[in-house]
Amino acid sequence: MPRIEVGKPTPYPIVIGEGVLKEVPRSQGPSALLYDQNVEGFAQEVAEALGVPHRLGLRGGEGAKTLEVYGKVLSWLAQRGLPRNATLLVVGGGTLTDLGGFVAATYLRGISYLAFPTTTLAVVDASVGGKAGLNLPEGKNLVGAFHFPRGVYAEVGALRTLPAFTFREGLVEAFKHGFIAGDEALLEVEGLSPEHPSLAGYLARAVAVKVAITEEDPLERGKRRLLNLGHTLGHALEARTRHALPHGAAVAYGLLYAALLGRALGGEDLLPSIRRLLLWLAPPRLPPLTWEDLLPYLLRDKKKVSESLHWVVPLGLGRLEVRPLPEGLLREAFALWQGELARLALLEG
Numbered sequence: 001m002p003r004i005e006v007g008k009p010t011p012y013p014i015v016i017g018e019g020v021l022k023e024v025p026r027s028q029g030p031s032a033l034l035y036d037q038n039v040e041g042f043a044q045e046v047a048e049a050l051g052v053p054h055r056l057g058l059r060g061g062e063g064a065k066t067l068e069v070y071g072k073v074l075s076w077l078a079q080r081g082l083p084r085n086a087t088l089l090v091v092g093g094g095t096l097t098d099l100g101g102f103v104a105a106t107y108l109r110g111i112s113y114l115a116f117p118t119t120t121l122a123v124v125d126a127s128v129g130g131k132a133g134l135n136l137p138e139g140k141n142l143v144g145a146f147h148f149p150r151g152v153y154a155e156v157g158a159l160r161t162l163p164a165f166t167f168r169e170g171l172v173e174a175f176k177h178g179f180i181a182g183d184e185a186l187l188e189v190e191g192l193s194p195e196h197p198s199l200a201g202y203l204a205r206a207v208a209v210k211v212a213i214t215e216e217d218p219l220e221r222g223k224r225r226l227l228n229l230g231h232t233l234g235h236a237l238e239a240r241t242r243h244a245l246p247h248g249a250a251v252a253y254g255l256l257y258a259a260l261l262g263r264a265l266g267g268e269d270l271l272p273s274i275r276r277l278l279l280w281l282a283p284p285r286l287p288p289l290t291w292e293d294l295l296p297y298l299l300r301d302k303k304k305v306s307e308s309l310h311w312v313v314p315l316g317l318g319r320l321e322v323r324p325l326p327e328g329l330l331r332e333a334f335a336l337w338q339g340e341l342a343r344l345a346l347l348e349g
Contacts, residue, residue, distance in 0.1 A: 002204035006211055009218045010148035014128060014207055017200045020153040021049045024114065029085035032077060034100045036060035036092030039118045042158045043091040046116055052089055054080050062243040064095045065135045067143070073103050087112045087150070093119035094126030094247065098141075101132025105147030112150045118158040120170025121248055124177070124206045127152050129214040129227075135243075139300040140235045146219055154203070160194040167194055168281050169248025174206035175277055176255060179270070180226050181209045182318020187273055190280050225322045229312040230254035236297035240289065249283035256340060258314055260333040261325065267315030271340070278344055285348045286341060291334050 001017035015023045032054035035043035040057060047055055056076050058064050077088075090100030090113055097115050104113035117127040133144020159167060171189045178186025186206055192199060210227060217224035234254030237245055245253075256278065259270040298309060311330075313321050341347045 002200050004204060004208055004211055006148075006215065008215050010130070012149055012151050014152040014154070014204075014211070016123065016154040016156065016204050016207070018156055020155045021046065024050060024151065024153055026050065027087045029087060030082055031087045031089060032056070032080065032082055033089045033091065034058065034073060034096065034103070035090070036064075036096045036118065039092060039158060039161065042116075042118060042155065042161075046089060046091055050089065054082070058092075058096065058099075060093050060095050062095055062135060062140075062238075064099050065133070067134060067136075070099065070103065070134055073099070074107055077103070077107050082107075082111075084108045084111060087114060089114045089116065091116040091118060092122070093117065094122040097122050097127040098132055098144075099134065101130075101147050101149065102134060102143075102145055105132055105145040110147065113147075115149045115152045117152065117154050119162060120159060120167055120203070121173060122170070123154045123159075123203050124170065125173040125210065127154070128207055128210050129224075130218065139239050139297055142300070156194075156200050156203075159199075162194065165282070166246075169246050169252075169283070172248040172252045172255075172277070172281065174203065176227075176229050176251065177206045177209035179255070179314055179317060180213070180229060180320060182316075183209065184317065187277075189277065225310070226312055226320050229314065229320065230258050232298065232309065232311055233257045233294070236294040237286070237289075239297040240294055241287070245284060245286070249281065252278055252281055252283055253286065253341075253346075257333060257337045258312060260336050260340070261311060261329070262314045262316075264329060264333055265313060265315065267313070267319070268317075270314055270317070275340070275344065278346065283346065285346050287348050291331055 004014040006012050031052045033047050033052045035057050037057040037059055088104045090097050097117055104111050115127040117123045130146045130148035132147050133141045136142045174186055175189055213224055230251040231254055234250035237250045237253055256274050259274050263269050310322050311325050
């Protein structure tokens with residue numbers, strides 16, 4: 001069973017495979033479980049195996065990452081009198097691990113938590129690296145904190161309950177990790193399925209890329225910004241569509257745009273592999289959008305430095321830069337991006 005030991009800034013294990021509950025150390029203090037109602041069966045297994053008395057189920061999705069839901073969870077913990085030595089167990093996809101991590105970071109100024117990601121997206125991205133947070137109506141992930149789990153336990157069996165598209169869209173982040181690390185094996189997503197015998201190894205390989213980067217730059221002041229590849233435009237698309245566009249699909253569209261920027265700056269032509277990704281993913285088509293439609297969301301992006309929006313630009317596999325770009329170049333690339341989407345039949349109308 002693949003196991004990755006994160007060393008810093010806070011040591012914790014990431015375990016991926018079948019039967020991971022056997023690997024979870026028993027808590028020495030009180031505990032509570034926050035879970036996505038879509039995986040209630042697995043959440044019950046976790047609660048029973050680890051002896052968790054308090055359970056709260058929520059509807060997953062971006063609607064869980066709001067100030068209203070956050071306040072509800074805090075009050076639920078307080079009403080049960082959970083003290084500072086309590087542990088919060090979080091079972092669900094990326095929105096639940098984001099919410100649960102932020103609750104743990106802020107309840108009584110910080111309690112321990114364990115993550116049990118149940119989607120491919122949460123396994124390779126959301127539950128790793130210590131980022132936790134909420135959305136605001138003005139944009140995604142504008143409220144948050146760095147709070148590292150005490151452990152991440154990804155049960156591969158839980159991934160078999162996912163709808164086919166949800167399984168695929170989570171692997172976009174693993175594909176992105178392949179671009180960042182220059183690991184071509186991570187770009188080979190087409191043959192993967194929940195039953196694939198090498199799935200746990202593939203997921204662990206993708207996770208290891210993020211772990212290496214976050215250990216070097218845990219608070220996103222340097223190299224960790226590379227993990228935002230495809231996310232600048234992707235987050236704007238999510239916000240503009242009121243999160244009707246799933247995160248993995250938005251990042252895939254953002255990767256296409258980033259590759260166009262890289263080519264315009266003299267980098268390698270990385271478009272063929274991203275076109276292949278989009279054809280395999282078959283994401284929801286985008287509505288007609290102009291640059292002006294997305295600009296308000298781009299200007300609120302949390303990756304701004306002073307007054308400049310910094311873009312992660314791939315110039316080749318494993319060769320990326322983070323820098324501001326002139327608006328003229330951004331608009332030209334946007335027009336080319338729309339042309340690519342039209343040729344791939346990914347635009348409505």
